[in-house]
Amino acid sequence: MTVTWQVVRFALVGLVNTATYYGLYLLFMRAMPYLAAHVAAFLLSMVGSFFLTSYFTYRTRPTWRKFLLFPLTNAANFVITTVGIYLMVDIAGLDSRYAPLLAAAAAVPVTFLVSRTIMLRPDTTRTRESLTETVASK
Numbered sequence: 180m181t182v183t184w185q186v187v188r189f190a191l192v193g194l195v196n197t198a199t200y201y202g203l204y205l206l207f208m209r210a211m212p213y214l215a216a217h218v219a220a221f222l223l224s225m226v227g228s229f230f231l232t233s234y235f236t237y238r239t240r241p242t243w244r245k246f247l248l249f250p251l252t253n254a255a256n257f258v259i260t261t262v263g264i265y266l267m268v269d270i271a272g273l274d275s276r277y278a279p280l281l282a283a284a285a286a287v288p289v290t291f292l293v294s295r296t297i298m299l300r301p302d303t304t305r306t307r308e309s310l311t312e313t314v315a316s317k
Contacts, residue, residue, distance in 0.1 A: 188236040189291050195231060197283055200224040204279060213275045217264060225253050237298045245298060252294035259286040 200220045207216035229249045233241035263282030267273040273281075 185236060185295065186291065189232070189294070190287075192228065192231040192236050193283075193287060193290075196224050196228040197280070199227055200283075201279060205276065208275070213268065214261070214265070217261065217279065221253070221257060221260070225250065228253075232294055232298060237295070239298055248297045249294075252290055252297055255293060256283075256286040256290040259289065 200223075203220035203223055204216050207219050210216075211219070229246055230241060232249075232252075233239055233245065239245075260279065260282040263285055264275070264278045267278040267281060268275045
């Protein structure tokens with residue numbers, strides 16, 4: 180699969196994930212402050228995003244290792260969107276219902292690069308011999 184198709188699939192998964200996140204965000208905003216709603220919606224939508232990214236975007240088998248590393252793909256996204264939402268709402272006075280959508284758009288390129296690196300990295304099984312060789316070569 181070419182990088183172009185990966186970008187297209189990544190964008191589609193991103194749209195689904197953004198819709199899921201945004202729906203949860205609006206729901207949670209009824210019961211908590213907007214930043215708490217953002218964090219809760221972000222974490223919940225990330226699980227679905229992992230499986231869509233594995234199966235649909237990169238057509239790779241999900242593993243525990245990738246699942247545990249996947250939050251790294253969202254770390255930059257989380258920082259960019261959280262800072263962006265704060266700046267847009269508290270500094271620029273933008274409506275808190277729309278700020279997450281603008282902040283998410285700014286985070287897309289960084290998230291693609293990090294997710295591609297993690298999801299397409301080959302899974303390697305570490306054996307006692309390979310660990311010994313790694314330590315000995317340093």
